[in-house]
Amino acid sequence: MTIKQDQYYIDQVLEGNTNAFTILVDQYKDLVFTLALRMLKNREEAEEVSQDTFIKVFKSLQKFKGDSKFSTWIYKVAYNTCLDRIKRNKRQQQVVAIDEYTEKYVKSIDNALNNMVEEERLLAIQDCINFLPNDDGFLLTLYYFEEQSLAEISNIVGISANHVKVKLYRSRQKLATILKERLEPEMIEYYEREKK
Template sequence: MTLIDDQYYITKIVEGDTKVFAVLVDRYKDLVFTLALRMLKNKEEAEEVSQDTFIKVFKSLNKFKGDSKFSSWIYRITYNNCLDALKKYKQEYQWVTIDEYTERQVVTLDNAFDALVEKEQQQAIEDCLQRLPNEDSFLLTLYYFEEQSLDEISKIMGLTANNVKVKLFRSRKKLTSILKERLEPEIIEHYERKQTNG
């Protein structure tokens, strides 16, 4: 692996070489900001939470035991900071009505989602994720974009793996309803036909 392991920098920082913290910030800043934006739906608040997250990470580095991945630990701090910010700003959740979607339709969504990523229709996905309730948006970002496992997500969000599975399924159903509404129906239809014929 060409990237030097996070633990190398953590050890150096804990030993007093605080300048190398910039490497860790650089490595995770975009993702922390994206996750905060998914939860808070507001650029300024997301920037504020991102800064707070890195201050907390820096102050707590000596408490990092390495029993989970460093990235998971950072995402957990981000998530908790977002929850605090939501309480502070008392933001209203944006609810999406869910029709009853079957497992097959969720599989259809996954295929359509892959096609959209391949087609680089990132903006369309971003718009849809922005319309989801905060926690759903955060969860799907970890799952789809960060490819975190259910176990890792359960550590980050402080839930059981089973609970994450249920939440993930519900979040994907909500996303399906938004995608069906917003995106080119022919993409979804194409995959629905493929599922039916396949």
């Protein structure tokens, strides 16, 4: 949906046509759910947070000034709603160590992934993103799958674009560790089959 189309439906809702909000929900519900699932790692909670996000968006729609894209504003509401849920649940995040070993194998993992069929590669990456801590998966999803700019992500999560860049770098390193752990056994098995 374009910025103009978003604004048209926002104006319709603000003028009292609450049915127009359904179109906005339909446009962004899958994305909000995906982002919530990446952060919360629980389908039911992601569904609840998605609903809460749209309730908050509806109630505060008049506060949207159009300084950013509507999608960026929704992502920010979703992100903050997820953070509230995480704080409420007091969950422990899984920590992935980054060491020299990880950095050394980032390139070999990239080479191995390039040999996979594109669809398998995408599924493998998305599967491994689920093992990342909440924020890391959220940032990688926004940047790589939703193609949000550093500035847009900065606006969503409330940190500087440079800090987003650093966090993305660290998230990629953590992802490389997970990819190595999960994909290396498959690669070894593949090469052993090829030798026979």
